[in-house]
Amino acid sequence: MHLLPAAARLSRVPRSPHFANGGVSFWYRQTGLPERRAPLPGSADYDVCIVGGGYTGLWTAYYLKRDQPDLRICILEREFAGFGASGRNGGWLSAEFAGSRRRHAAARGRQAMIDLQRAMFAGVDEVIATARHEGIDADITKGGLVHAATNPAQRERLLAEVAELRHWGYGPADLYVMDPDERDQRIRVAGALAATYSPHCARIQPAKLALGLARTVEALGVHIYEDTTVTEIRPRTGTAPATAATDRGRVRAQFVLRATEGFTASLAGQRRQWLPMNSSMIVTEPLDAKAWDRIGWQGRELLGDEAHAYIYAQRTADDRIAIGGRGVPYRFGSATDVRGATQPQTIAALWRVLSRLFPDAAEAPVAHAWCGVLGVPRDWCSTVDADARTGLGWAGGYVGSGVTTTNLAGRTLRDLVLGRDTELTRLPWVGRTVRPWEPEPLRWAGVQLIYRLFRTADRREAEQAATTSGYARLAELISGR
Incomplete structure (x- = not known):
């Protein structure tokens, strides 16, 4: 539970003087509308x-x-x-x-x-x-995809996923578990216990x-x-x-x-x-060469984790980190976002994940935040x-x-x-x-419950639980996935 108001949580996030929230994505801020x-x-x-x-x-x-x-x-x-x-x-x-x-x-x-x-x-x-x-x-840079596990429960799921995908046509060249040397050579994710790579x-x-x-x-x-x-x-x-x-x-x-x-x-x-599901992103200002020397990420791989409320990230062409995840997952009545505006608590949550995975990027100002919807x-x-x-x-x-x-x-x-x-x-x-x-209000209540359970599961697993939390298993059952 967050005890600080949203404004106080957001105030801890280092922000660029040119920080923008909503309206358009950072990608259109680069190109112009x-x-x-x-x-x-x-x-x-x-x-x-x-x-x-x-x-x-x-x-x-x-x-x-x-x-x-x-x-x-x-x-x-x-x-x-x-x-x-x-x-x-x-x-x-x-x-x-x-x-x-x-x-x-x-x-x-x-x-x-x-x-x-x-x-x-x-x-x-x-x-x-x-x-x-x-x-x-x-x-476009075809650097492949890295999935990292940062606690024992995530590692268990990651290894199980590799075994499962072997049954569905993934050969050793399509997906494999990296040894620690290759893992660190590609991207140095703080606290990573295991990671996979797919080209x-x-x-x-x-x-x-x-x-x-x-x-x-x-x-x-x-x-x-x-x-x-x-x-x-x-x-x-x-x-x-x-x-x-x-x-x-x-x-x-x-x-x-x-x-x-x-x-x-x-x-x-x-x-x-x-169902229109919401997803949000933040992007930092460009990191300097010293930070990239410590982080790696020279191959411009895409990065995901094994959390239930998972993140997705990239190193941009101009050397920023763009990272996203679920914010407010669903709005009542299948409403969509207000033209890309992102909630302060979501910006703060994404920044905390970024800081945990990459301590060397923790002081990089957040330049832009936005959100959008996807169909489920x-x-x-x-x-x-x-x-x-x-x-x-x-x-x-x-x-x-x-x-x-x-x-x-x-x-x-x-x-x-x-x-x-x-x-x-x-x-x-x-x-x-x-x-x-389902009709409302069942649809809204169900999605809120699912993501509350997923977040609770992530907190429990972050305390070094050895296996996937029962809260996540319940969420999967309710969601119908």
Whole structure:
């Protein structure tokens, strides 16, 4: 329990004189906000209408237009392309995939899940190659992924995860436990008892990737309409095509694809479909060379830990540390954040984790803080589908593992829209449907309880508990993961 008021806790955090909280992510503070594109000029007809201008929508438009240039494609975006999680995330171009592998395997067998994991490995390289081909400079460095355990319970989970992943197609070259020398050579995490390494991950600057993708698809002839709010998506009925109803008019299309991720609840009839989960980040001012000599991190690996309320971090291209984690995890009624503003207690909590993992960075001022939302299905498993009968399609529910998954989703939606039977369309996440989240106030109470239990478990384990806390096991049971 915190006994100090939020303002007092935040006052302990060293902050840059130029500190900013909310409004936009640090990534857009670097690039500058894009000039807004024109809104939808009125009702129109297209072959494919994509609702949502984030990575999923942009990748889908890119692959459709590259494969069939004569398709008339539009993207409808309430703010600007890349406004949501695509421009606010932690910059992990990772092969990690959301959801239970056993649940995915139950649909089409163990090999299908192994194929899905292999598709994620390949997806990392696909994004890197496409960015290079299209001249998109997104500060991409494929340094791999380190997961560190800083207490005995975390170490037990980390080693168990390696053994589990061997069953799902991870070979020794895909993931391994580092010896202490390699661990310290890569990143010196204070108190690390064990750490794993996987080469299947790259550091990106998220906003640069989003802005570059938007420019690329627009150059291919895709129409991107911004400041256009979609209120409802309607299926094909009789001879009437599928429709996206907006505040600027209606768009009729053979396919209307929903790519709204954490903002899905804003659409009519979708409030309980995917829960908008909140995640927050802070970034320091650049660290000096002496600090980096002590920390290491020369390979620009991505970094995660094994806490239940886990963190994700990167060393940026300009030598800052950006670190994120759950803040206020969920707002009542599936509400979303107030344009990226972050709670003072969340900033303080992230800084405490940063200081614990990297004492040499404890005095580095915090330059910026922000937050965003991600989509969480009731079974915590990502999904993609397109139904030729209704003309509707969707992808999302990435649960925070979406940067690479959006690319796989875009290529899969391309094949589904074009009626192809491919290796991608046979992957086990295709066509997955789950029950909706509980109505309020059960939804809010359940999420609050889950994360309170996770935080309690982390505190107990930090006291050197040898095994995973029972509080965490209870939280997992309630969450349905």
